[in-house]
Amino acid sequence: MSRTTEPAAPGSPLARAEQFMWLTARVLEQRRFAFHFLGGDRDAVDAALGSYLNADGGYGHALDPDLRGPLSQPLHTAHALRVLDSLGRCAGQRIERLCRHLAGVSTPDGALPVVFPGPRAYPGAPYHLVLDDPPGELLTTGPVVGLLHRNRVWHAWLFRATDFCWERVESLRHSHPYEVQAAVTFLDGAPDRARAAAAADRLGRLVRTAGLVVLDPWRRAEHPVAPGYAPGEQLFPHDVARRPESLARGWFTDEELGRSLDFLAADQQEDGGWPVRRRCWAPGSSLEQRPIATLEALLTLRAYGRPLDGGAAGGGPSGAGPELSRPAPAPRR
Template identity: 80%
Template sequence: MPGDEASAQPPQPARIPAPQPEQGPLARAEQFIWLTARVLEQRRFAFHFLGGAADPVDTALGSYLNGDGGYGHALDPDLRGPLSQPLHTAHALRVLDTLGRCGGQRIERLCRHLTGVSTAEGALPVVFPAPRAYPAAPYHPVQDDPPGELLTTGPVVGVLHRNRVWHAWLFRATDFCWDRIENLRHSHPYEIQSAVAFLDGVPDRARAAAAADRLGRLVREQRLVVLDPERRAEYPPAPGYGPQELLFPYDFARRPESLARGWFTDEELGRALDFLAAEQEPDGGWPVRRREWAPGSALERRPIATLDALLTLRAYGRLATGVSRPGPVPPP
């Protein structure tokens, strides 16, 4: 009726239900994933924690695949647009590695793509220049003639080696990674992560162990890792990083078998894992510490960070194994 104040009120948005406090970490994370994640992260969660099959993950990942054999379409949320980029390739290979599917014609085509887009030294830049500009995080500036970077080349080469992929592209790319790692004198945390990804997969284990030992000393000397989360205010972020963009022991040693595990004492790693478990937020997800530059990118990255946290905690026996709840997995 006219004049009815109640009828003049605008409709209120539906409230998203928060996980119940009594739920365990995995159940709370599950609700967060179903509420916020892309299809790919939903399928990955089902595969890792609900007994789901690998095929739905593979199918979801295939939607990011381009005709040139590379991956695009914001698979890595920091690079928008359809173009194939090395950061997307590294992300895709990490997913395929967990599925045990880094082989076959798909990987052959991918290596041919990498051959065509590598720099003169056989490495991958962070971002390729393109005929038109697509949105990208400001910390990934586009250059006309970008250099090869360990940041992108290391993870790609490491995963391919771990899966015993042999392709001509790998020879020069592997030499590039060895040269960069063995001559590092100053670095930043994400580059060290990429070095570890290479060293954990490369076939020459003795050489990898020696290089990892030197990197571990560098990381501690240059304070690139927060060894005590309670004193993280004493660790300044690396140049160009966000105010909260700090890395902890588990960021380098994602699994106990990583060469980076030897960089930290049991006490240091235990404190870090306690901190990681406590970082789960009331909505069930984990935070993203890097700088937020676009709402969509930030929204898409939190489920990825949540999956990373869950997988790390499980690898160290800090998360209950098996499915998060009884019942069948949703059909593909």
């Protein structure tokens, strides 16, 4: 995928987002923005990510802003892997050390909990409960395993963790929106593509039947929020099918996805950033989450051919571009 190198047109979504990023984002998100949209250096992103790396091979230091403190946590690992995947650097000794770390801290069934208990308490979002003996969760294991498989990483830990993810995904009868996101990341990277497609088809029917995704964001006030979620904390088609090649793309019609992308484009705030719809529990965490949400919004809009720099939209419904057709899913970009 080509990256923008010319300055965006003044007042365009990208120009407004750039001002927001320089004004509010951490160094990591600033460098990610520069890499994806300004022709920046991937080494600079890698260097910024390295500041979150711990001696045990895991990542900490509030890389995921919902968990503060220095401890290595699975949510930080998933975040780091998303960054490394975007750089094409999810390989090598760093990943080998990370997998050894995951093998040493996984639950007896080979999975990852949401939060590991530490020797002392550090601040964290109240919805991420710290338990003395936490169970393995698809919410954290799915994204880690999916991204490692997507990059053709093999390690002994992955065998049991993959089995855990398959069992959880294929036995889901009830779920919640963030778990669905985790399942999609696993299925999009799983090496058994036929099995992944079959599991995604069943999961998509569950998502639609249970109303886990709001199909019309413009009428979201009429849609009930999932139990335990904050008011307005809802996911839309673009949140689960972030890229056209995702298996989740087939869950939605062109009209539904086009409407969702229209909403995403219109959701850019006056300051140039995108909002975070999760519960606000600490000012610093919320401030750090918005640049991450802004990057995700820009990358999703660009993946579907939406104009960001003031150019004209491509063809298709609502100017969504030709990418609204459903290409065959692929485990790699």
